[in-house]
Amino acid sequence: MKVGVVEKPGVLKIEEREEPKLIQKTDVLISVKRVGVCGSDIHIFHGKNPFAVYPRVWGHEFTGEVIAAGSSVTKVKTGDHVVVEPIISCGSCYACRQNRPNVCEKLQVMGVHIDGGCQEKFIAPESNVHLLPKELPWEEACLVEPFTIGAQAAYRGNIQPGDFVLVMGAGTIGLTVAQMAKLAGAIVMISDVVESKLNYAKERGADYIINAAKENVMEKVKEITGGTGANVTVDAVCNKKSFEDAILLTSTAGRVVELSFNEIPSEIAPVNIIKKEITVCGSRLQTHRFPVVVDAIQQGKLPLKGFVTKTYPFRDMIEAFDFVDKNNASVRKILISFE
Ligand SMILES: NC(=O)c1ccc[n+]([C@@H]2O[C@H](COP(=O)([O-])OP(=O)(O)OC[C@H]3O[C@@H](n4cnc5c(N)ncnc54)[C@H](O)[C@@H]3O)[C@@H](O)[C@H]2O)c1
Ligand SMILES: [Zn+2]
Ligand SMILES: [Zn+2]
Structure with missing residues (x-):
């Protein structure tokens, strides 16, 4: 499968990698449909994110369709549309015990500390996926993370x-x-x-x-x-x-x-x-805000139409980064499409 990787600061590449397989009972395999390009992805590309580790598959704003799920997964099933919450926390440090996993001492953000969503297929733990209504267009589904x-x-x-x-x-x-x-x-x-x-x-x-x-x-x-x-x-x-x-x-x-x-x-x-x-x-990233945003969208309270400036096919990923870099003043959200 194809992945988008920042090999080292200044070097963005499309690479061929082996497809991920379900390992844990709680794993959810997702066919990624859209990935948002965020200012922080551009910072990672330029080597200006102090937390980033290279080489890194970029992408923390992404959405897709479930294509397989581990035996204990109950939250979603094959065919469901989901958005992935991109943070992994330890569950035991002070912040986690205060119910603030977004500032966990051992925080890992997908696309920053660990590989992110710019890959054709992605494995996420069940706890990190949130179900979306199927009628929500992918373009809008991909905006959930920035709205959190x-x-x-x-x-x-x-x-x-x-x-x-x-x-x-x-x-x-x-x-x-x-x-x-x-x-x-x-x-x-x-x-x-x-x-x-x-x-x-x-x-x-x-x-x-x-x-x-x-x-x-x-x-x-x-x-x-x-x-x-x-x-x-x-x-x-x-x-x-x-x-x-x-x-x-x-x-x-x-x-x-x-x-x-x-x-x-x-x-x-x-x-x-x-x-x-x-x-x-x-205010850093988010805590438990995915359900809040998804719920607001579901109730039609959060109009998202017109928010996306442009969607690029994955093969033009480098052009998309270049566009965001050069047009910062006019860009709201640029997406990459895997379809
Ligand atoms: N804490 C977090 O979790 C978190 C998450 C995402 C982004 N951020 C940070 O949020 C910031 C904004 O991100 P963004 O993607 O919206 O960036 P952006 O560059 O799109 O937005 C900044 C805006 O500020 C405007 N601006 C510049 N000078 C101004 C002034 N004097 N008065 C009023 N407006 C002025 C710019 O025209 C621009 O529209 C970034 O610094 C980013 O690092 C923080
Ligand atoms: Zn972002
Ligand atoms: Zn923790």
Whole structure:
């Protein structure tokens, strides 16, 4: 079978490998249909992901059809459509015992620490597969994982109905946060520096758009919230300044959700956190958000149409990476198809 592998930083290849076989009773064999290309896959390609181990079959956003299942599997059967939850945790460390396997001490992410989904056939443990409705198009099924990132940010920020939520950045992740915040009943403000991204966010339900290149974000947020600031601010811009700004833009008793993997320190005066008693939290990957997103899709509450920019056949995988790399400003989601 064919796999897409980053052999070492800068070298992306299509390789022939032996097909995987069911070994454990809990194994599920999947014929992979679509794989999403994420910003972090591009980082792995460029050698900029500190967790990646090479050579690595890339892909943590993928969906497919079950073609065989081990003897003890009950959750899915042959012919079912599934999405794979790409994290493996130890189950016994402090984080796991706190029911937070996404930050397990021994966390392994498919496509990063271990081989991922860009392969024609993939074996996943039963606990990592989630059943999807068959009528859901593959293009939309493949968006479940990125939407779990938005769902996690909404969960970590404890977004409540009626909260004013500021999403900084209307990139792929910011959009998923905005949609999940709307689903939680919030009033959503979203900022970006690219007008077309803001217009798209508005089409997808954002209540207020703020062009940070043209408008004063602080004044605008104050104006919209009647002077109080955002009750929850989610940083999906992820640079030094965005974290600093997030603290200042947040209301008293508010929450700041930080998504950045940035290693450059931000300058934040503790008093700005203390005086408003802001809760600052990180949000990494997701915990138990797959069922939440799948359920929202099933109930027709999460419109996904138009989110995918383009789908490339697997043979053009290298071209797809190149496209994402060169068109970062206009790309929402690029998929690879194995059909
Ligand atoms: N914590 C996690 O689990 C997790 C998961 C996925 C991605 N991420 C991180 O989230 C970040 C966003 O990912 P993405 O794929 O959406 O990236 P992206 O590049 O598509 O989005 C960033 C957006 O910020 C906008 N922007 C730039 N400067 C701005 C400013 N001053 N004000 C407002 N908007 C501004 C850009 O125009 C762009 O639309 C990345 O840094 C990524 O590493 C974190
Ligand atoms: Zn991703
Ligand atoms: Zn653990």
